[in-house]
Ligand SMILES: Nc1ncnc2c1ncn2[C@@H]1O[C@H](COP(=O)(O)OP(=O)(O)O)[C@@H](O)[C@H]1O
């Protein structure tokens with residue numbers, strides 16, 4: 001169990017307990033009791049980034065995108081330092097606690113990355129080309145960087161970057177990108193900075209060996225821009241969402 005093995009971290013959901021043969025009442029009143037295994041985790045009161053994006057009108061902007069992106073990135077770098085890759089990065093698997101702090105969740109695909117990964121992992125629209133085309137073994141870290149680029153795009157644009165990531169190499173939009181037709185690739189709304197586009201492009205490079213590493217993503221000029229939500233803005237937003245929860 002990867003989550004149990006990885007040391008506690010501010011941006012990884014905390015493992016509490018795992019148990020077998022616990023009793024669970026199937027339906028209140030019918031008296032049938034099932035034997036179940038369970039996993040107890042720290043509660044993320046604000047559910048996931050996907051829930052947040054869907055409930056929010058309009059776009060969240062680069063400031064908030066950067067705030068959560070940096071948090072997810074530090075969680076992934078911590079995992080990497082412990083020898084693991086997550087391999088299912090997507091907005092549904094990034095949890096938000098009561099303070100709107102992002103935490104990596106769902107370690108169902110996570111595994112050691114020392115000798116590369118030899119199985120298909122990840123979710124539709126988020127898998128890198130090396131996974132779609134089964135170029136085994138592949139580097140788990142670079143696969144995480146590709147999926148993280150999809151999350152980066154999704155947080156900012158409220159859309160997926162490619163229509164079908166299974167066919168990523170032939171996807172019309174991916175091809176526009178590879179051909180350098182950036183104007184056709186990027187919708188005019190919401191506007192995105194040149195640094196954002198540069199970072200995204202370097203994270204989706206087809207050849208994993210050319211793609212940025214997690215540390216390079218962290219050191220990229222866009223990630224390092226100091227514009228972040230203030231403590232007061234975070235508190236105000238956490239209060240706002242608590243009233244509609
Ligand atoms: N610790 C948690 N706190 C709050 N909600 C959670 C938590 N863990 C999971 N969830 C919710 O349950 C959903 C499914 O959990 P997940 O661990 O991603 O399992 P899977 O995707 O394999 O079914 C998440 O997308 C999220 O909405």
Ligand SMILES: [Mg+2]
Nearest residue numbers: 092093105106
């Ligand atoms: Mg999940």
